Amino acid sequence: MLVFCMTMGSALAALDFTQDKEDESLKALEAAKKYIYQKNWEDAVSKLEKMIKKYEKSRYLDESLYWLGYSMEKLSRELENMNKQVQFKEQAVKHLNRLIEEMNQSSWADDAKVLRVEIAEELVKRGYSNYKEYINGSLGLGVLGGVEGVVLGGVEGGVIGGVEGGVGIVTEKDPETDLKLVALDALMNMKDERAFSILKEVIDKNDDPRLRKKAVFIISQGHSPDVVPLLVKVAKTDPDEDVRKQAVFWLGQKKTKESLDALLELYDSVSDAELKKALIFSFQQAGDSRAWKKIFDIARKEKDADVRNQAVFWIGQRGTPDSLDVLVDLYSEIKEVEVKKQIIFNISQMKNKKAVQEMIKMARKEKDPELQKQIIFWLGQSRDEAAIEYLKEIINR
Numbered sequence: 001m002l003v004f005c006m007t008m009g010s011a012l013a014a015l016d017f018t019q020d021k022e023d024e025s026l027k028a029l030e031a032a033k034k035y036i037y038q039k040n041w042e043d044a045v046s047k048l049e050k051m052i053k054k055y056e057k058s059r060y061l062d063e064s065l066y067w068l069g070y071s072m073e074k075l076s077r078e079l080e081n082m083n084k085q086v087q088f089k090e091q092a093v094k095h096l097n098r099l100i101e102e103m104n105q106s107s108w109a110d111d112a113k114v115l116r117v118e119i120a121e122e123l124v125k126r127g128y129s130n131y132k133e134y135i136n137g138s139l140g141l142g143v144l145g146g147v148e149g150v151v152l153g154g155v156e157g158g159v160i161g162g163v164e165g166g167v168g169i170v171t172e173k174d175p176e177t178d179l180k181l182v183a184l185d186a187l188m189n190m191k192d193e194r195a196f197s198i199l200k201e202v203i204d205k206n207d208d209p210r211l212r213k214k215a216v217f218i219i220s221q222g223h224s225p226d227v228v229p230l231l232v233k234v235a236k237t238d239p240d241e242d243v244r245k246q247a248v249f250w251l252g253q254k255k256t257k258e259s260l261d262a263l264l265e266l267y268d269s270v271s272d273a274e275l276k277k278a279l280i281f282s283f284q285q286a287g288d289s290r291a292w293k294k295i296f297d298i299a300r301k302e303k304d305a306d307v308r309n310q311a312v313f314w315i316g317q318r319g320t321p322d323s324l325d326v327l328v329d330l331y332s333e334i335k336e337v338e339v340k341k342q343i344i345f346n347i348s349q350m351k352n353k354k355a356v357q358e359m360i361k362m363a364r365k366e367k368d369p370e371l372q373k374q375i376i377f378w379l380g381q382s383r384d385e386a387a388i389e390y391l392k393e394i395i396n397r
Helices: 001-037 041-054 061-078 082-102 109-125 128-138 177-190 197-205 209-220 227-237 241-254 257-269 273-286 289-301 306-316 319-331 335-347 353-365 369-382 385-395
Strands: none
Touching: 001 041, 001 061, 001 369, 041 061, 041 289, 061 082, 061 109, 082 109, 109 128, 109 177, 177 209, 197 209, 197 227, 197 353, 209 227, 209 241, 227 241, 227 257, 257 273, 257 289, 273 289, 273 306, 289 306, 289 319, 306 319, 306 335, 306 385, 319 335, 319 353, 335 353, 335 369, 353 369
């Protein structure tokens, strides 16, 4: 009995000791984090290093390693000595590696992977190419130089994702999506010569629209002759509407003859109304006479009233004399009441005497009471002398 009591007493003492140490380690971590909140990186690093050394078995070790890596990276940015900057970045990666490798089930592991990629990108830019492995690894890239070349995940060379090749690098539920987005950014910033082929594979075969959308943006910034055809393909075939719109938007931002040719051809080959609206936006962004001619044609001939309204809206926003002429002609040509309302509104917003004169003419000719009321309303808002005289004329009939 005495032996049992002594044994139990020792066990309880050990438990109390362990709990005491945990409490101490938590207090030490919280004290270090105060320096982080103050952006006092040097003291934060010092406190965290001491805490980790003293409390190796703390349940807060994973969080402490993350904040140590984070603080070291931040401190490196404040140092003037280039070698010291690199040393602190490399040490930060070592601490993050320990967290990722020894505590891979930790809730801090994913954040550590993202931070590691960001630091690796900086080191690669400075000529430390061995850190490229962390960027490649985050995208699931296989080892370079193999029989099949670059491998994006999967079991077999050249396959993206699963064994059958139909599975993307990541699904929407994959917790590492943010990490992969950071890795894609890093590829672009490093101007890696393999980046285009990697990004193309992401666009072609990845299941996550967020990654495809990001890849579309990155590719659109390049100047390869393959960029425009790939963006057109995405705009036509990607299963996600937002990704298709993204491709159209960035085609419009390129503002080259080649990209405008592609946009004009694309409009005539698609039927999706939302994509057509996105294309109209890109046309007006291009500012080219051919682009505006297309918008005028859409306003006249497009069968979908919502799409026509979009074209009418941008014609009104242009605000040039020929835009007013086009809107007036359109008003007399079309029959759809909703489109006519959009034209009335756009003309009213031009706020010049010619626009007021045209609205008075429209009001005199208009047979539809609803449209006539709308014209009169906007004439009243103009406070133009000619509009006031016309309103008096109506009252005195």
